[in-house]
Amino acid sequence: MQNSKKTIYIIGAGAIGKALAVFLTQAGKKVVLLRGHVHGITAHVEHIEVELRDGQTAEADIAVSSMDHYPHLDGILVITTKSYGNPQIASFLKGKTGNSPVVLLQNGLNVEAAFTSNAFPEIYRCVLFASSQYTAELRLRFMPASVSPIGVVKGSLENLAAIIETLDNRQLVFKVEETIQPIIWTKAIINSVFNSICPLLETDNGIFYRNQDAQSIARTIIDECIGVAANEGILLDADQVVKQLLLISKTSEGQLISTYQDLLHKRKTEIETLNITIAAIADQQHKKELTRNTLLLGKLIQLKSAITMPA
Ligand SMILES: NC(=O)C1=CN([C@@H]2O[C@H](COP(=O)(O)OP(=O)(O)OC[C@H]3O[C@@H](n4cnc5c(N)ncnc54)[C@H](OP(=O)(O)O)[C@@H]3O)[C@@H](O)[C@H]2O)C=CC1
Ligand SMILES: CC(C)(CO)C(=O)C(=O)O
Structure with a gap:
């Protein structure tokens, strides 16, 4: 399947996950927002609004579900949960994601460890230079500081470039970084x-x-x-x-x-x-x-x- 047609599964419906879901949906991408630590929810649609720096608001209807509804996840997995949830998420997803790449959008050192030790085939690490904060339950305020680089933990720069093309949007901008450490x-x-x-x-x-x-x-x-x-x-x-x-x-x-x-x-x-x-x-x-x-x-x-x- 062409990368640009792949489903983007955002795991973690928090300040970053919700804002990214809106930006990617607005950019015409196929997005599903999955809860990070809640299972068994009824799949539904949420209308999420994001306040931008220029006074504009980005908004979209987002499909929200939980990981247990998906026996197999085929696409790009973007992890936007708090990093202490990674061991549980990696063990829950193990064996269910085929060759789908995992992209971690999290702060901290060694946060990828749970995915490397569970032998996920491709793992990429993003360093976020942006800030997102709730102003209401389904409303956020998003402020980018600069472009957010993504580097290879396990995988290839070629595949990373294709992933970044899929994640391309106007608000949370990513770039390939050869030396991420x-x-x-x-x-x-x-x-x-x-x-x-x-x-x-x-x-x-x-x-x-x-x-x-x-x-x-x-x-x-x-x-x-x-x-x-x-x-x-x-x-x-x-x-x-x-x-x-x-x-x-x-x-x-x-x-x-x-x-x-x-x-x-x-x-x-x-x-x-x-x-x-x-x-x-x-x-x-x-x-x-x-x-x-x-x-x-x-x-x-x-x-x-x-x-x-x-x-
Ligand atoms: N907000 C910001 O401005 C920035 C955040 N970051 C980083 O991005 C990542 C996400 O942050 P942010 O969106 O702000 O966080 P939030 O607290 O807003 O949301 C994080 C999500 O993590 C999930 N979660 C919480 N606890 C667990 C757990 N024990 N197991 C699995 N999942 C869990 C929840 O998902 P659910 O509700 O779906 O179950 C929650 O919505 C963090 O690593 C943060 O440091 C980096 C730069 C800026
Ligand atoms: C420092 C900052 C705002 C930069 O993205 C951040 O990492 C956070 O809010 O957690």
């Missing part, structure tokens, strides 16, 4: 800053762009984390990482980082794949002292989460 690390470091500091200060993403003191704490975390990345053979420039952080801060001013949204809604956060994982990697490198502040911020988020979550 430095970008995955850069974004994980940026998220380790945003996803800890913003919820602790109970403020929006614009804080680093607005406030010099917040920016200087961000720099401390970035310096720590790029030391860990360097020990893994990933060489990053701290000034460049700060520049990207400030661009995201400016372009998503007013938006709340996903971890802050999770805490407000008493949901589990993804901090384990950010500060906590980077600190664990430093520990494996016998360089625990490198991530003292990064780990402390991660632990404060874990504590805030434990205090706010219902027992």
Whole structure:
């Protein structure tokens, strides 16, 4: 089947999954939105609206269902769930997806592990440079910062180019990235800053762009984390990482980082794949002292989460 005719199964009906479903439907693609952690729902249509930066609204009717309705999924699988759901999703989908490629649109380090260890034939990793937030149950506000690169975890650049053509839309723009690991690390470091500091200060993403003191704490975390990345053979420039952080801060001013949204809604956060994982990697490198502040911020988020979550 030609890639452009393939069904795109978006798994995870959250802020990113719903916005992408609208953009792809508007671009004329065949889209099914599948719930990430809910099974047995009645297939139905939802009218979803997305507020865009220019004051326009993108909207579409989206077919919503759950994975258990599909004994076989043949198409492109785009995973937009929270990454801690990956082990359950990978084991549920194992053996049901044939040669369908899996594209992960998630934050964090090593989030693809559940799919690689379950031998999915093609796995691609997207680093999202966009922000999406609910403003009502079926309404979102979407703000792109820049193009979102996708790289190969397992597969080929040729197949990736065809996948990106299928995912082509005007709002959430993707590009092929030959060397994705430095970008995955850069974004994980940026998220380790945003996803800890913003919820602790109970403020929006614009804080680093607005406030010099917040920016200087961000720099401390970035310096720590790029030391860990360097020990893994990933060489990053701290000034460049700060520049990207400030661009995201400016372009998503007013938006709340996903971890802050999770805490407000008493949901589990993804901090384990950010500060906590980077600190664990430093520990494996016998360089625990490198991530003292990064780990402390991660632990404060874990504590805030434990205090706010219902027992
Ligand atoms: N929102 C944003 O601005 C950005 C988000 N990201 C990343 O994109 C990914 C999706 O984020 P976002 O859409 O904001 O998240 P949301 O919390 O809005 O939605 C995530 C979806 O994950 C699913 N989910 C939650 N818990 C589990 C679980 N235990 N098992 C399986 N699935 C689960 C749910 O799917 P369902 O309801 O269908 O069951 C939920 O709707 C995350 O990795 C996030 O870090 C990256 C950049 C920006
Ligand atoms: C930093 C940001 C806004 C960039 O996409 C993000 O990753 C998030 O909201 O989770």
